[in-house]
Amino acid sequence: MVQQLNIKEINGMNKPKFMMTFGNVVEKCPQAALHLLTRRPYMNTYEVLSSLEEFFDALTIEDKMKILHQHPELASLNKHVTEDSVNEQTKSGLTTLPEHTQSSFTELNALYRKKFGFPFIMCVAGNDPHKILSSMQERLDSDVESEINAGIREVKKISKHRLSNLIVD
C-alpha cells in the first residue's frame, strides 16, 4: 500500500523525497516529476493534475516517442519492469494468465511492435485481459500517427491514476 500525502506535505517535501515519490508517475520519466516539483506550491489535487497536463502539452514528438519506448510490454514481466507497472498489471490479472492467453499477448505484442516500432500501451486499471487483448487487436489496424496519440493518451491516464493514488485531499 502506497502512503498517501496531503497537499501540505507535497508542498513541503524536499527535492530527493519528492523525486523518489513522484519519479515514476510517468513511467521512467523523472522530467515529469521535476516539472511537478518546480510548479509548487499547489492548493489541491486538481492543481497537481493540471500541472501534469501542462507537462504533457509541452512535449515534442521526440519526447513523446521516448516516453512510449520507456514502457514495458504488457504481460511480459522482467527485471526492468517498475513496481508501479507490476502492481497495475497484477491487479488486472496480467501476471497470472492461462497459457493460451499469455501466447496471445506475446503474439500481439510482437505484431504491434513490428508495425509501429514501439510497445502497445494501455492503462490497464479497470480492464481485464480479454478487454485488453481486444483493444490490442483493434488498434493493430490503426496507423502510426493515431497510435502515437493513442499511446500518449493512455500514458496520461496511467500517470493520472498513479498521481491520484499518491495524493489525499
Ligand SMILES: NC(=O)N[C@H]1NC(=O)NC1=O
Ligand atoms: N505497456 C503498458 O501499457 N504499460 C502499462 N499500462 C499500465 O496500466 N501500466 C503500465 O505500466
